[in-house]
Amino acid sequence: MYAIVDIETTGSSAAYGKITEIAILIHDGKRVVDEFQSLVNPECGIPIGITSLTGISNEMVYDAPKFYEIAKEVHQLLEGNIFVAHNVNFDYSFIKKEFQELGGNLNLNKLCTVRLSRKIFPGLKSYSLGRLSEHFGIENGARHRAMGDARATVELMDLLIQNDTGQIDQFLKRNSKEADLPPNLPKKTFEDLPELTGVYYFRDEHGKVLYVGKANKIKARIRNHFSATDVVYKQGLKDQIYDISYELCGDELIAFLLESFEIKRLFPPFNKAQKYPSAKYGLYHYEDVRGFHRLSIGKVQKGHVPVKAFTSFDKARTFLIQFVKEHNLDPELCSLPASMMKYFGYSFKDSEKEELKERFKIAIASLDDAKQTYCLLGEGRTIGEKSVVLVEEGAYKGFGFFDNDFKGDSLDELRDIVQVYPDNPEVHRIINQFKEKRQILTF
Template identity: 50%
Template sequence: MNYAIVDIETTGGYAARNRICEIAIIIHDGEKVVKEYQSLINPERSIPIGVQAIHGISDTMVADAPKFYEEAKTILELLEGNIFVAHSVNFDYSFVKAAFSDLGYNLNCKKLCTVRLSRKILPGYKSYSLGNLCEQRGIRIQDRHRAYGDALATAELFTQLVQHDEQQIIEKSLKRNASIVNIPDNLDKKEYDQLPEKAGVYYFLNKKHQIIYVGKAKNIKKRITSHFGGSKTEVAKQAFQQEIYHIDYLETGNELIALLHESYEIRKNWPRYNRAQKNNNPGYCIFIYEDRSGYKRLQIGRKQGGMKTLIRFTNHATAFHFLTTTSRKLNICPKLAGYQNSTGACFDYQVGTCEGACVGEESPETHNDKIAQFIDACDEEKRDYILIGAGRSQDEKTIVMVENGTYLGYGFFEESETVNDWEGLKNLIQRFPDNPEVYRILASDSATKGNKKVKKDKWKTEVGS
C-alpha cells in the first residue's frame, strides 16, 4: 500500500469558487519517499493579491503553466489506488476532487489527515499546524507555503507518525474511514461508484425503471451511502433494498435547488417509499369579500377556486400571525378582519379600541380604506425577488424566481451571460408548479443559506446586463 502525500496552493479558501495554482504529490511506501511530482497550474483566473502574499505565486508565474486538464492524467496515475494524505486533508482533497469533477471524472480515494493522526500519535502539542509540528519534530521546511516544500515536510512528518504508531492508529483510521457499505444485491456496483459527491436529487429505480424513492442531498454519494450503510437485518430495509436495481441522479448545484426539485419529483411521481410531502395540502390563504352593507371583509381559509386570494401561507399559524399583526397596525375591526366571532359588536369595540365597523359606526368608506392598506401590505409581502446561489460548476449560478408572491421555478446561468430585462431573466427559468412545501422551503433560513436574495429593482447588479 502506497500513500500519495499531497499539498496544493490555490486562488482562494474554498473549492466551490477557486482553483488550484500549484500541486505537489509525494509517493510514500510507508517507510520512505519513492516518487515525487510537482507543477505550477494555470488556474485560468486571476490570483487575488492577498492570496499571492501568502504563497508568493503570481499571475505571471502561472501564465505559461499547464492547465489542470493537461496534467490530469499524470496526477490521476499518482493518486488512484493510493491513500490520499495531507495536512488538513479535506481542504486539499476538496480542490483536487472538484478539479477532476469539472472534467467529468469522479475521484474516489481513501483519505488520511496528518493533523488528526498527529493529535493521537504525538499528543501534547499546543498547536498542530504544519509549521509548529515541523519545528517541534526537527523537520526543516524549504519554501514554506509552496506545494513542494510543504508536501516534502508532510512526508517527513508522516514517516515519523508511522515510526511512532505503536497503537496502529493509522490502520484503525483507514478501517474507520472505510465504513461498511452494503450495496443492494440487484444494483450494479459501477452505478454506485460513479455517483457524484455534489448537491442534487437522487432516484432509486426498480427492475422496470420505475421511481420508488426520491431524495435530496448536499452530497449525493454520501447520502446514498447512508441508505446502504450498516446492517441489513431490518425486514423493511431488506425489502426496500431488494427493489433497488438502478440509481439515477440530477446535479442541482446547491441544496436549495435540490429541495425544490425533490418536492416537485415526489408530487409528480408519488414514489412508493416516500412518505413525506405526499399530501396535497393546498395551504392557507387570506381571502377578501364584500358583505351586503358594503364592508370589505377578510378571512383565512384553504386555497380554493372562485375566491379572491390576497396572499398564501404554508400553514394556518403563519397566516393568522400575519392577519392579526397587520390588521391591528391598521386598526381594522377584528370581526371584519375575520379573527373574532360575535353576533354583535366585537370584543375590541366593547373595550374601546375598535372604531365600530362591526356595529356600523365606522363608515364602509373609512373601513375599506384600511382594507386597501392591508392589500398594499400583502403586495409588499409578496414582492418580486430572485435567489442566486452556487451552480453546478465554478462559472455557473442558480436562480430561483418569485413573482407576485408566486414561485415560478428555477434555472441556471453562466456568470458571463448577458440579460437585459426582467422578462429576459424569466426566460432563464424552467417553470415548476408551486405547492405549500415550496413556500416552506423558501421561508426557511437553513434551506436558503448561501443563496442571495435580490429584489426585482436590484437584480441587474447581481446578474448583469
C-alpha cells in the same frame, strides 16, 4: 467460520415484522459442524398470505419459544462468526432488531450469497435462491422454510468457496461495504456516484422510482442509506433497489426545490415525511353592499384567487386572528366573532367608517407588499455556471442555470432561462430559508 442463517417472518420489514422460524448452520469452510433450528412465537398474528407461502400458521407457533427464550443460544452460535445469508441484510435486520429490543446488539461481518453469486457466477438470468438451486442442481425439499433454505444456501456457499478467486476476501475487507449494498444493485452503479450536490432516485427492476432524496454529497448520503446501522429501517427499500440515477443541481437550494417537485410528481412509496399537502384554503377579500371591506376563509376554487393560501383551515384561521390583532381590524368584518377574539386577548373599539376603511386598506396592502418580484442567485452545476430561482409578484416561477457571461438585467431575460415549476407553500418555506444565504436581485 461462517454462520449460514435463514429465517421466516411475518412480513418483509424488520421495522414491523417478527421472526417465526430460524435456522443456523455453522460452516468451517469445508462442512457443517453445528446447527440450530426452531420455530419462534412472534407474539403477533401471522398474515394468511405468509402462511400460504411458508406453511407456518398461528397454531404451529403457539407453543413455540419466544425469541428471548432462544436469544442466548442464537447469540452463542453467531458470535465471532461471519453472518451469511441469501440477501443477508434481510435476515440480519430482523435478528438485529430482536437483539435491540432485548437491550443487546448485533455487530458481525456479513456475506451476501446473492451479491457473491453475481460476482462469481456472472450473467445468470436470476439470482434468487430458487433459480440458483435449479441452475446448480441443488435440491430443496422444504422451500420457504428456514432449514430447507439454509441447507440450500450451504450448498450454494460450497460452490462459491470452490470457485472463489479472491472475491470473498474482497467482500470481507473492512472498507468494502459490499455486504451493505442492496442485493440487486451493481457495485459499479454505486461506485460511479458523484460527491456533488443534487437529487438522487432509487429505482426498482422496472425503473419505477421508489425514493427521491437530495444531498450535498450524493455518494456519501447514499452510503449512509445503506449503512449497517440503518439496515433495520431501510431493508424493505434496499431489497427493491436495482438502479440509482441522479440529477446534478450545483446549489443546495435548487436541490431542495427539485426534490420537493419530484416527490409531488412521482409520489414515491418510500418518501413519507415530504409528501407535502397542497393549498386547500384561501383568505379572500371582498367589499359588501355597504362599502365595507371584508375578509373570509374559504376553500380554494378554480377561478377564485385568494390573497393568501394555506394548507389547512386551522392555519388560515390562525393567520387571520393574528392579522386582525396586528392591524386593529373589526373581527366581525373578518368572519371572526368578537366574543371568540376576547379569548385571544383582543377587544375591538368602534371606529369611524372612513378610518376603518383606511386601516383595512393598509392591512391589505401589507399582503400585497409580500408579493415582490425577485430572484436568488447561487452556484451552478459546473465551473462558470450560476443558478437562479425566480419569484414573480410573490409567486414561485421556477429555476434555471446561466453562464457567468449572461447579464440577466431584465425580467424577460430571466424568464427565458427559467424552467417553470408549480407554486405551492412548501417551495416558499424552502426559499425563505435561503434568502439570507443567497444574492438577491429585486425588480
